[in-house]
Amino acid sequence: MSQPRWAVVVPAKRLTAAKSRLRGALPGVPHEELALALAADTVRAVRACPVVADVLLVTDDARIGAVARDLGARVLPDLPAAGLNAAFRHGADAAGAGWVAGLTADLPALRPADLADALHAAEEGPAVRRYVADAPGDGTVLLTRPPGVALRPHFGARSAAAHAASGALPLTGVWPSLRRDVDTAADLTAAARLGLGPYTAALTVDRAAAPG
Ligand SMILES: Nc1nc2c(ncn2[C@@H]2O[C@H](COP(=O)(O)OP(=O)(O)OP(=O)(O)O)[C@@H](O)[C@H]2O)c(=O)[nH]1
Numbered sequence: 615m616s617q618p619r620w621a622v623v624v625p626a627k628r629l630t631a632a633k634s635r636l637r638g639a640l641p642g643v644p645h646e647e648l649a650l651a652l653a654a655d656t657v658r659a660v661r662a663c664p665v666v667a668d669v670l671l672v673t674d675d676a677r678i679g680a681v682a683r684d685l686g687a688r689v690l691p692d693l694p695a696a697g698l699n700a701a702f703r704h705g706a707d708a709a710g711a712g713w714v715a716g717l718t719a720d721l722p723a724l725r726p727a728d729l730a731d732a733l734h735a736a737e738e739g740p741a742v743r744r745y746v747a748d749a750p751g752d753g754t755v756l757l758t759r760p761p762g763v764a765l766r767p768h769f770g771a772r773s774a775a776a777h778a779a780s781g782a783l784p785l786t787g788v789w790p791s792l793r794r795d796v797d798t799a800a801d802l803t804a805a806a807r808l809g810l811g812p813y814t815a816a817l818t819v820d821r822a823a824a825p826g
């Protein structure tokens with residue numbers, strides 16, 4: 615098995631503002647608990663990935679930060695009012711000179727093996743940035759950079775096309791749990807079918823998004 619060598623940067627918005635499209639997805643569950651659970655399951659899976667040496671969570675949210683620290687992540691504050699791509703750049707700058715990946719914090723079904731496969735694939739071939747599109751194909755869940763190359767994140771609307779236009783190459787593995795980001799209630803149901811991590815699963819028991 616390879617030695618761990620990847621640093622993974624995971625940005626997470628403040629819980630009061632995060633995942634607004636998901637608000638109300640689990641009746642009776644406070645929205646902030648759901649947003650926290652998505653991020654916690656993401657960080658937990660990244661920490662469990664055998665090729666990941668370092669997890670850097672970029673957030674101004676004290677609760678997510680505390681949970682992530684308990685899970686073994688380093689926590690960095692956001693740059694003031696700078697937004698998502700600045701958070702990725704900030705984390706990548708702090709990660710050092712090695713292999714770096716940026717990953718969104720809304721992957722509650724993420725399996726460490728899917729992430730490890732994608733990171734292995736990113737190490738193959740030319741030393742360029744790579745990205746993994748989300749399940750619908752428009753967004754991005756993972757962006758990687760080899761040593762000596764800037765991350766240059768273009769997350770946001772239609773980010774898969776933006777990453778391709780910026781010279782990043784797509785990674786084409788199936789990796790269902792990696793591509794399953796959760797923006798809406800329907801996404802949460804799809805993630806539940808794949809198998810949720812423990813934080814999110816604990817909230818969905820006997821509720822609308824539970825597998826059934
Ligand atoms: N640190 C940090 N993370 C961010 C910021 N904006 C978005 N994120 C995170 O980036 C990831 C992908 O963003 P989105 O899927 O658009 O999440 P979101 O903005 O919380 O969701 P919506 O409100 O529904 O658009 C999520 O993990 C967010 O928490 C930011 O300004 N700073």
Ligand SMILES: C=C(OP(=O)(O)O)C(=O)O
Pocket residue numbers: 718748752753754755768769770771772773774795797
């Ligand atoms: C920020 C992104 O997430 P989403 O499209 O899921 O909001 C992205 O895909 O670049």
